[in-house]
Amino acid sequence: MARFTVRFFKDVIGDRGKSCEICQHVVDVDARDATEAVSLAQQQFNEFRGIRDWSLYADRIDVQPADFPS
Numbered sequence: 001m002a003r004f005t006v007r008f009f010k011d012v013i014g015d016r017g018k019s020c021e022i023c024q025h026v027v028d029v030d031a032r033d034a035t036e037a038v039s040l041a042q043q044q045f046n047e048f049r050g051i052r053d054w055s056l057y058a059d060r061i062d063v064q065p066a067d068f069p070s
Contacts, residue, residue: 002033004034004041004063004066005026006038006062008060009058009060010058025045025057027040027044038061
């Protein structure tokens with residue numbers, strides 16, 4: 001299994017009318033691949049927020065391998 005860092009981002013409009021992207025949550029998970037990592041992270045995000053659908057709080061998901069090369 002590999003380690004992945006999954007970030008949930010939300011697009012917001014600032015007080016000066018500029019759009020920016022805010023990281024709503026970060027989850028580190030062990031998974032076989034990026035697809036499984038996203039699924040596990042979505043479950044954890046939903047449990048953390050007490051919701052059924054992560055997209056209520058985020059617009060996109062970014063997944064990156066967290067393993068460091070030897």
